[in-house]
Amino acid sequence: MTFSHECIVCIVNTGFSDAVMDAAREFGARGGTVIHGRGTVSREAERFFGITIQPDKELVLILVPRDLTDKILHALYRAVGLKTPGQGIAFSLPVDQVVGLSTFSTEESKETTDPAEPTD
Amino acid sequence: MNEQEVKRRRSDRPEKKKKDAALTAPKKLKLLFTVVDRKKAELFADLLSAYSVNLQIVLAGEGTAKTETLRLLGLDDAERAVIVSVIRDDKAPAIFEMLEEKFESVRGGKGIAWSVPMTSAVGVAIYQFLSDYREGQLTPQGQTKGGDGK
Numbered sequence: 001m002t003f004s005h006e007c008i009v010c011i012v013n014t015g016f017s018d019a020v021m022d023a024a025r026e027f028g029a030r031g032g033t034v035i036h037g038r039g040t041v042s043r044e045a046e047r048f049f050g051i052t053i054q055p056d057k058e059l060v061l062i063l064v065p066r067d068l069t070d071k072i073l074h075a076l077y078r079a080v081g082l083k084t085p086g087q088g089i090a091f092s093l094p095v096d097q098v099v100g101l102s103t104f105s106t107e108e109s110k111e112t113t114d115p116a117e118p119t120d
Numbered sequence: 121m122n123e124q125e126v127k128r129r130r131s132d133r134p135e136k137k138k139k140d141a142a143l144t145a146p147k148k149l150k151l152l153f154t155v156v157d158r159k160k161a162e163l164f165a166d167l168l169s170a171y172s173v174n175l176q177i178v179l180a181g182e183g184t185a186k187t188e189t190l191r192l193l194g195l196d197d198a199e200r201a202v203i204v205s206v207i208r209d210d211k212a213p214a215i216f217e218m219l220e221e222k223f224e225s226v227r228g229g230k231g232i233a234w235s236v237p238m239t240s241a242v243g244v245a246i247y248q249f250l251s252d253y254r255e256g257q258l259t260p261q262g263q264t265k266g267g268d269g270k
Contacts, residue, residue: 017184096236101232
């Protein structure tokens with residue numbers, strides 16, 4: 001089953017939500033919502049892999065048309081992926097119904113998206 | 121006793137008829153995300169609770185849209201609330217219709233909502249709670265008797 005939109009969830013270290021949105025906007029995303037959270041990680045795994053995981057996280061929810069999802073996920077991987085200071089992970093969820101999307105198109109999104117396509 | 125007689129007798133049993141009428145496939149569940157201005161979170165949570173929604177989580181969020189976009193949409197304040205609700209699939213059309221209407225009509229109530237299908241839930245009691253299934257109150261069409269009929 002395919003849907004017209006998907007919800008990208010990107011979990012990054014606190015302070016990197018702007019980097020997430022900058023990367024996503026580059027490929028046509030219009031806006032997102034940031035929720036503050038606290039990550040949990042196994043202390044044993046941290047020691048084993050020799051890394052420290054910052055517990056304060058930001059969860060960015062971005063609603064995007066289905067055809068932009070892959071490009072945006074790749075952009076997020078490059079900009080705020082696990083090997084960057086943002087230590088982010090990103091995934092998408094299928095959205096089967098949506099209301100409240102604006103059909104308004106900004107100059108910057110015109111360059112990367114079809115103006116007829118509704119974006120959030 | 122011939123086969124037809126057996127069938128007739130079985131169909132005449134009142135208890136079985138009643139049981140069959142109450143048997144329906146489990147209603148599917150969805151996760152509804154509603155993003156609104158934080159001041160309107162309580163209003164929207166209350167509106168949603170009228171649609172057999174038993175579990176709602178309100179999270180404090182912030183918008184990321186650029187200021188010029190915000191101004192155009194009448195959303196100058198970046199403080200948002202993300203309401204995560206578990207809704208029944210059959211209630212979704214009515215909920216989306218209501219939300220669309222409220223996004224337009226409520227002053228400062230402009231928002232966005234979307235749903236994500238849930239594929240599993242563990243535990244009968246949990247499912248009954250999430251789907252607002254009340255024993256003996258569901259008709260074969262899934263409408264709650266004596267409820268708001270939404």
